[in-house]
Amino acid sequence: MMLFTEVRGLPVVPPGGAGPLGTVTSLTIDVVTGSVSHVWWRGGRFGRQSALPWDAVGAVGPGAVRVRSGDAPASAPPHHELLGRRILTDTGTGRGTVLDVAFDTRSARLLALFTTRGELPADRLLGLGDYALVVRAG
Template identity: 55%
Template sequence: MMLFSRVRGLPVLTIGDADRVGVVRALTVDAGSGEVTHVRIRRGRMRREAVVAWDDLGAVGPDLLIARPAGNPSGVPPHHDLVGSRVLTECGEERGTVLDAAFDPVTARIEAVLTTRGELPAGRLLGLGDHALVIRTGHGHPG
């Protein structure tokens, strides 16, 4: 299991020649499927960020990510930062702010979202947009 906060800033190298692509800036999440879909990579100061589909990574380790050489994939979804997002229920009730998220680096599935109000299981995620992470109301749970 890895935390988003531990992945941010890790170097990204290419397979084979181990050229440095850049460093991880952010992870793009599809909250509906509960998966990390893309890695956003900060390249040099004047170069645009690179985007790599999670499926195009060759390896993910605690100290670096290995990417297969590729250009920007087509159909890149819009990026919304999960970490720092407000949490709202589908009824519009405030449920804190996202502090971090834990995910499986092999499957890219989000295991849990850590918020200022506690841990949310990934099965409660509905969507992530500009303004908030929307979750299912937890029935039978206080709060």
């Protein structure tokens, strides 16, 4: 298990362990599956941002995100930053903001959301957009 805030800033290391490709800036989640779908990183000569699908990640640990495949994805889904996002229930009640997210580094499954109002189980996620993260009330 790791937290999103622990992954942010880790080097992204290519196959063969050559110099890092860049540094992790964020993680994209798929609300339907309740898992991390992409790792976003910034690097290279011009510091451009790139996305890596989770299935191309070999390992995530306290020292680095190791890439299994050197293939660059053709496209990535729209990214909505989860950390700092407002939380609303499906009935419209505010539930604070997201402080951090715990996830399983092997399966990419989200385990829990840590919010300004306590912990929320990841299975309560319903949607994520530009305005808010929507969770099931109750």
